[in-house]
Amino acid sequence: xxxxxxxxxxxxxxxxxxxxxxxxxxxxxxxxxxxxxxxxxxxxxxxxxxxxxxxxxxxxxxxxxxxxxxxxxxxxxxxxxxxxxxxxxxxxxxxxxxxxxxxxxxxxxxxxxxxxxxxxxxxxxxxxxxxxxxxxxxxxxxxxxxxxxxxxxxxxxxxxxxxxxxxxxxxxxx
Amino acid sequence: xxxxxxxxxxxxxxxxxxxxxxxxxxxxxxxxxxxxxxxxxxxxxxxxxxxxxxxxxxxxxxxxxxxxxxxxxxxxxxxxxxxxxxxxxxxxxxxxxxxxxxxxxxxxxxxxxxxxxxxxxxxxxxxxxxxxxxxxxxxxxxxxxxxxxxxxxxxxxxxxxxxxxxxxxxxxxxxxxxxxxxxxxxxxxxxxxxxxxxxxxxxxxxxxxxxxxxxxxxxxxxxxxxxxxxxxxxxxxxxxxxxxxxxxxxxxxxxxxxxxxxxxxxxxxxxxxxxxxxxxxxxxxxxxxxxxxxxxxxxxxxxxxxxxxxxxxxxxxxxxxxxxxxxxxxxxxxxxxxxxxxxxxxxxxxxxxxxxxxxxxxxxxxxxxxxxxxxxxxxxxxxxxxxxxxxxxxxxxxxxxxxxxxxxxxxxxxxxxxxxxxxxxxxxxxxxxxxxxxxxxxxxxxxxxxxxxxxxxxxxxxxxxxxxxxxxxxxxxxxxxxxxxxxxxxx
Numbered sequence: 038x039x040x041x042x043x044x045x046x047x048x049x050x051x052x053x054x055x056x057x058x059x060x061x062x063x064x065x066x067x068x069x070x071x072x073x074x075x076x077x078x079x080x081x082x083x084x085x086x087x088x089x090x091x092x093x094x095x096x097x098x099x100x101x102x103x104x105x106x107x108x109x110x111x112x113x114x115x116x117x118x119x120x121x122x123x124x125x126x127x128x129x130x131x132x133x134x135x136x137x138x139x140x141x142x143x144x145x146x147x148x149x150x151x152x153x154x155x156x157x158x159x160x161x162x163x164x165x166x167x168x169x170x171x172x173x174x175x176x177x178x179x180x181x182x183x184x185x186x187x188x189x190x191x192x193x194x195x196x197x198x199x200x201x202x203x204x205x206x207x208x209x210x211x
Numbered sequence: 212x213x214x215x216x217x218x219x220x221x222x223x224x225x226x227x228x229x230x231x232x233x234x235x236x237x238x239x240x241x242x243x244x245x246x247x248x249x250x251x252x253x254x255x256x257x258x259x260x261x262x263x264x265x266x267x268x269x270x271x272x273x274x275x276x277x278x279x280x281x282x283x284x285x286x287x288x289x290x291x292x293x294x295x296x297x298x299x300x301x302x303x304x305x306x307x308x309x310x311x312x313x314x315x316x317x318x319x320x321x322x323x324x325x326x327x328x329x330x331x332x333x334x335x336x337x338x339x340x341x342x343x344x345x346x347x348x349x350x351x352x353x354x355x356x357x358x359x360x361x362x363x364x365x366x367x368x369x370x371x372x373x374x375x376x377x378x379x380x381x382x383x384x385x386x387x388x389x390x391x392x393x394x395x396x397x398x399x400x401x402x403x404x405x406x407x408x409x410x411x412x413x414x415x416x417x418x419x420x421x422x423x424x425x426x427x428x429x430x431x432x433x434x435x436x437x438x439x440x441x442x443x444x445x446x447x448x449x450x451x452x453x454x455x456x457x458x459x460x461x462x463x464x465x466x467x468x469x470x471x472x473x474x475x476x477x478x479x480x481x482x483x484x485x486x487x488x489x490x491x492x493x494x495x496x497x498x499x500x501x502x503x504x505x506x507x508x509x510x511x512x513x514x515x516x517x518x519x520x521x522x523x524x525x526x527x528x529x530x531x532x533x534x535x536x537x538x539x540x541x542x543x544x545x546x547x548x549x550x551x552x553x554x555x556x557x558x559x560x561x562x563x564x565x566x567x568x569x570x571x572x573x574x575x576x577x578x579x580x581x582x583x584x585x586x587x588x589x590x591x592x593x594x595x596x597x598x599x600x601x602x603x604x605x606x607x608x609x610x611x612x613x614x615x616x617x618x619x620x621x622x623x624x625x626x627x628x629x630x631x632x633x634x635x636x637x638x639x640x641x642x643x644x645x646x647x648x649x650x651x652x653x654x655x656x657x658x659x660x661x662x663x664x665x666x667x668x669x670x671x672x673x674x675x676x677x678x679x680x681x682x683x684x685x686x687x688x689x690x691x692x693x694x695x696x697x698x699x700x701x702x
Binding site for chain 2: 149150152153156157158182183184185186187188191192194195197198199201202203205206
């Protein structure tokens with residue numbers, strides 16, 4: 038028991054994954070080169086995939102690795118390699134007042150969330166979750182094509198609009 | 212839990228107007244792609260036709276054509292009346308874009324992007340599932356980011372688009388974070404199940420309920436440009452093409468209001484007595500900051516942006532007022548007041564933006580001095596602008612006055628006198644800055660030549676429609692109130 042949390046394989050892997058996500062996230066924000074940021078983003082995606090698998094969503098975890106950590110990160114890296122010219126380092130101007138207010142906001146928000154979580158009495162007598170008891174692919178398919186057909190179709194509209202918009206904004210004036 | 216596949220018949224009875232708009236959007240996309248040169252001018256007219264058809268189908272639901280509520284998306288009078296408002300405003304905005312083509316020639320892609328955005332806005336008005344709500348919000352948001360950056364000749368349009376993208380994405384993420392807590396406490400994304408389970412949420416996890424409520428209000432507050440989340444508003448409205456500014460001010464705001472009202476009344480209604488104070492203070496801060504911020508603006512577009520912030524504050528007042536005594540009668544009175552004011556707000560805001568587009572285009576200036584001596588140049592445009600501004604300020608015989616009066620009545624009915632008094636006190640400030648434009652139009656001499664300011668024919672149609680609507684709602688408010696009083700809001 039450490040801080041009231043039992044030390045099991047599950048909690049150890051959770052904290053390791055959380056550490057990977059947080060470290061990658063902080064690196065994403067603080068690194069100078071855009072290319073390095075894209076790679077740090079890949080670390081965040083991998084960590085999140087681990088969390089999914091830990092929660093029993095094996096399929097979602099694999100898809101997360103394939104699409105996010107694999108395809109999207111690589112796509113981003115390619116886009117950067119094709120468009121970046123010369124030195125891509127940028128150091129945004131930092132102002133002291135702004136940093137103080139940002140810190141204040143972050144601390145207040147973090148303390149609020151932490152206090153709320155600590156003061157909530159969570160139900161603890163849950164039966165142990167059987168890992169990978171149900172085929173998660175079937176569950177996802179049911180959710181997507183039965184329960185959430187309407188939002189699923191709407192997402193295709195979002196993709197169309199985003200794609201068209203990207204082309205319209207990027208193409209040259211004729 | 213396998214349910215049957217969604218048939219097209221069911222989808223049509225649930226999402227008829229949205230399907231029409233989507234089909235029109237894709238057809239226009241293809242048409243716009245095939246035809247060349249001046250023939251492309253047909254594209255925005257096609258989207259006006261699509262919106263009119265969708266309006267007819269939507270209006271039919273109010274007169275008894277049955278719809279079908281799905282678990283993810285309801286057909287009820289609340290959604291239907293908001294959809295009518297959204298469609299009417301989107302139609303006027305497209306006409307405004309057609310009319311201002313000479314000054315700001317947007318790429319024709321806007322004609323179907325606006326339809327996509329309107330589908331998102333309509334989904335927000337009727338969604339009864341957290342996922343559908345979020346998808347609708349994202350459809351509207353992502354499309355409007357593009358629309359803001361569409362005027363590529365202006366660097367400020369791109370800047371506004373980027374600003375809106377960054378702030379809007381953070382807002383969406385905050386909203387989603389709040390929804391995730393709500394899902395965690397009630398175990399469902401569907402509003403029906405959430406309502407059944409939320410009682411235990413308030414008693415077991417009150418802190419979590421407040422946290423999720425706060426995150427949802429912050430996320431949607433950015434979209435509504437409620438103070439203190441309003442800082443993007445003036446910059447984005449100024450940079451965006453004028454029709455898009457009008458779209459953001461009216462459609463985007465009305466849709467976010469619909470979503471906020473349905474979500475808070477349904478999911479958080481049981482604890483309303485505990486949290487209505489948050490909304491009341493937001494309303495107060497917004498009214499004060501919006502009206503005081505407008506005082507120092509020299510650019511008319513920024514002035515209208517600040518005035519739209521203030522209007523969002525007025526719209527929050529009935530919502531805050533029903534909080535203490537949330538009976539069904541009070542809620543429907545509050546909703547009637549909000550919807551009436553939104554109709555009035557849509558007409559007067561789009562009208563004001565239309566005249567601004569004509570004048571700013573002709574005088575090549577966005578400042579208040581562009582309006583100098585407008586009455587000598589074009590008496591009709593000056594008089595119409597005067598009607599819109601007086602209505603925005605709340606002058607009797609205009610729609611804006613009656614809308615504010617209704618909001619005032621709600622506040623008095625629920626004994627929230629201080630909110631009503633603040634509403635009128637801040638309106639007095641509003642008169643001051645609207646009069647700056649009125650003084651420029653009527654008292655000042657025109658600078659330089661005295662040529663009349665000419666707008667296109669379509670522009671005059673938009674202005675006339677808005678003037679007629681503003682006056683009819685102001686002189687015969689019962690025409691809309693009768694309809695609103697007969698509605699069964701949530702079915």
